[in-house]
Amino acid sequence: MSEPDYDIAVIGGGPAGSTAAIYTARMGFRTCLIEKKSFPREILCGEFLSREVIEILEELQLTEQFQSLRPNPLTAFRYCPDHSHPFTSEFRFTAYGMKRGTFDSFLLDNARSAGVTVYQPAAVESVCRKEAQYDLVVADSEGEKHLTAHHVIAAYGKFSPLDKNFHRDFLQHKSRLNGVKLHFPTKYLRNFSNNEIHIFTARSMYCGVNVVNDNTATLCFLERRFKDGVPPRARIVELLRCNPHFAALVSSDFESVIETFPIYGAGNVFFGKKSFVENGIFMIGDAAHVIAPLAGDGIGMAMQSAKMISTVLDQNRQNSLSEEATEKLYSTMWKLYFQRRLRFALMIQHALFSRWGKRAGTQILSTFPHMLSSLIEYTRG
Numbered sequence: 561m562s563e564p565d566y567d568i569a570v571i572g573g574g575p576a577g578s579t580a581a582i583y584t585a586r587m588g589f590r591t592c593l594i595e596k597k598s599f600p601r602e603i604l605c606g607e608f609l610s611r612e613v614i615e616i617l618e619e620l621q622l623t624e625q626f627q628s629l630r631p632n633p634l635t636a637f638r639y640c641p642d643h644s645h646p647f648t649s650e651f652r653f654t655a656y657g658m659k660r661g662t663f664d665s666f667l668l669d670n671a672r673s674a675g676v677t678v679y680q681p682a683a684v685e686s687v688c689r690k691e692a693q694y695d696l697v698v699a700d701s702e703g704e705k706h707l708t709a710h711h712v713i714a715a716y717g718k719f720s721p722l723d724k725n726f727h728r729d730f731l732q733h734k735s736r737l738n739g740v741k742l743h744f745p746t747k748y749l750r751n752f753s754n755n756e757i758h759i760f761t762a763r764s765m766y767c768g769v770n771v772v773n774d775n776t777a778t779l780c781f782l783e784r785r786f787k788d789g790v791p792p793r794a795r796i797v798e799l800l801r802c803n804p805h806f807a808a809l810v811s812s813d814f815e816s817v818i819e820t821f822p823i824y825g826a827g828n829v830f831f832g833k834k835s836f837v838e839n840g841i842f843m844i845g846d847a848a849h850v851i852a853p854l855a856g857d858g859i860g861m862a863m864q865s866a867k868m869i870s871t872v873l874d875q876n877r878q879n880s881l882s883e884e885a886t887e888k889l890y891s892t893m894w895k896l897y898f899q900r901r902l903r904f905a906l907m908i909q910h911a912l913f914s915r916w917g918k919r920a921g922t923q924i925l926s927t928f929p930h931m932l933s934s935l936i937e938y939t940r941g
C-alpha cells in the first residue's frame with residue numbers, strides 16, 4: 561500500500577480541530593485539516609473563554625496575538641435567580657469574552673502558520689478504513705476528492721452527519737434541550753460591569769450575558785424544549801418578564817429591538833455519553849462529549865482534548881504503540897481528566913432546570929455564599 565497523503569487528517573476547524581492541528585504539526589506530523597464552513601463563522605456558544613483556554617494559548621505562545629484581538633477580560637460571576645437576590649463571586653483566574661467568529665479564525669490561521677494544509681470550505685462526507693490507513697471523501701466547490709491519512713481525528717462538534725456514518729450509539733437518544741445565541745450592541749445594557757458574566761434563571765430556562773470584543777454583548781439562552789410554535793426570541797422576552805434582574809439589566813427598548821439582533825446557532829443539544837474512539841478514529845472536543853454550558857468550559861475541554869490526542873499520537877510514534885494500546889491510553893487519559901467535571905456540571909444543570917433544585921441551591925448559597933466560587937472551581941480542570 562502506498563504512503564498516505566498525510567500522517568494525520570483532522571475533521572473540523574473549531575477550537576478542538578485547530579488546536580490538534582497546531583500541536584501535531586509542531587510535533588512534525590504531516591497534518592491536514594478539513595473545515596466545511598468559510599470563516600469567520602458564528603456558532604452556538606456563550607463565548608466565555610475560561611482558564612484552560614488561556615493556559616493552552618500560553619503554552620502555544622499565542623497569548624500576545626490573542627490579546628491583540630482585544631478580548632474582554634472577565635473576573636466575576638453573578639448568579640441571578642428569578643426568585644431571590646443575586647449572588648456574586650470573583651473568579652480565581654481571569655477569563656475572557658470573545659466572539660467565536662474571531663476566536664476560531666485566529667486559531668485556524670495559526671494552524672495554517674504551523675504548516676497545516678487546510679481545505680476550506682470543504683466537507684468530509686465519509687471516512688473509510690483501508691488496512692493501516694483511512695480514505696476520506698471530501699466535497700468542495702470543485703467536486704469530490706479523496707485524501708488518505710494514517711490517523712483521523714474527528715473534531716466536527718456536537719453533531720455531524722458523519723456520526724451516522726460511524727453508527728454512533730448516542731444517536732438513539734433524544735435531547736430535550738435547545739440553545740440559541742444572540743449578539744447585540746453593549747449600548748442596550750444598563751448597570752452592567754463589563755468584567756462580569758451574569759446568569760439569569762427562570763422556570764426551565766436560563767441565559768448567560770457577557771461582553772465580548774467589538775462593543776458587543778453575547779446572550780446565550782438554553783431551555784428544556786422550545787414551546788411549540790414559540791420562536792426563541794419570544795422565549796427570551798418571557799425570561800425577561802419572569803426575571804426582574806434580567807429586566808433591570810437591559811434598556812427599556814430591548815424588547816422592541818430584539819427582532820433585529822441576529823440569532824446564531826439555534827439547536828438541539830445532547831449532553832450525554834459518547835464514545836471516544838470509533839473504528840480507530842479519535843473523537844475530540846464536542847464530538848467526544850458536550851459539557852453542560854453552565855460550566856462555560858467546552859472550549860477549554862475541546863482544546864485540552866486536542867492536546868491530549870496529540871501527545872498520545874506522539875507516544876504512538878515514538879514507542880511504536882499498538883493500535884489497542886493507543887486507544888486505551890487516550891480513553892484512560894480522557895476519563896481521568898474530564899469525567900468528574902462533566903458529571904458535576906450536568907448535576908448543576910439539572911438542579912437549575914428543577915424548581916426544587918433551584919430553591920435548594922439558592923438557600924445553600926444564602927447560607928454559604930463562598931460556595932459559589934468552589935462550585936466554579938469544581939467545574940473546570
Ligand SMILES: Cc1cc2nc3c(=O)[nH]c(=O)nc-3n(C[C@H](O)[C@H](O)[C@H](O)COP(=O)(O)OP(=O)(O)OC[C@H]3O[C@@H](n4cnc5c(N)ncnc54)[C@H](O)[C@@H]3O)c2cc1C
Nearest residue numbers: 572574575576596606607608684717739845846853858859
Ligand atoms: C448553549 C451553549 C453555550 C456554550 N457556551 C460556552 C461558553 O461560554 N464557553 C465555552 O468554553 N464553551 C461553551 N459551550 C461549548 C462550546 O461551544 C463547545 O464545547 C466548543 O465549540 C467545542 O469545540 P469543537 O471544536 O469540538 O466543535 P465546534 O466548535 O462545533 O467545531 C466543529 C467544526 O467542525 C466543522 N465540521 C462539522 N462537520 C464537518 C465535516 N463533515 N467536514 C468538515 N468540517 C466539519 C464545523 O463547521 C465546525 O466549524 C457552549 C455550548 C452550548 C451548547
